Amino acid sequence: MLAEILISVFLVISGIFGLVGSLGLIKLPDPMMRLHAPTKATTLGVGGALIASMLYFYFVVGTFSFHELMITLFLFLTAPITGHFVAKTHLHLSHKPDGLPPTGTERPWASYESDAERARIEAEADAEAGKTG
């Protein structure tokens, strides 16, 4: 009975979080805000569903499966990487370099640095390291 209540609570929480994540993708006004909803809320929702599934197979069916933990771990590892890449794409496509805050160094933001410029600065840094070391 207790296990049933626990599984049901996990299922309801996961459903609410999943719906909130997908709703946030529609409702939030700014592209950078819209990035928050799916990468955080939906990942938590799917994690809840997988934990509920693991509890169900342990308490009701009687077999322990660790596949869910693997999927949860994989999703929790890849969600920040996905969010980072989508944020970078948005920055690259819709912001101009002069509209951004200063980086505090001589180099521009990494997304706008050309390959030739990067190669030149890194070669200079290598030469500097070779001279002192």
Add this chain to the structure above:
Amino acid sequence: MIGYALTFAFACFGLGLLLNIYRVVWAPTKGDRILALDTMVINAIALLALFGIHEGTTMYFEASMIIAMTGFISTVSYTRFLLRGDIIE
């Protein structure tokens, strides 16, 4: 009781999938479209996990693992293509 909670979770994730389809079709920027596709993959994984509970079989976890991997790779390749104009450099 698990049955009712399962139906509720199915409804929530199904509705989320419909909202994502809306976002894929009518998206203000390209990044939103990629993000909506990634969220669709995550919602599909959740629906597969719930379907596994409904059927009482662990057979669907391999499928959801494969969907998770292909979803991650496809999102990264889409964004790489928009960022660099090339996927494998």
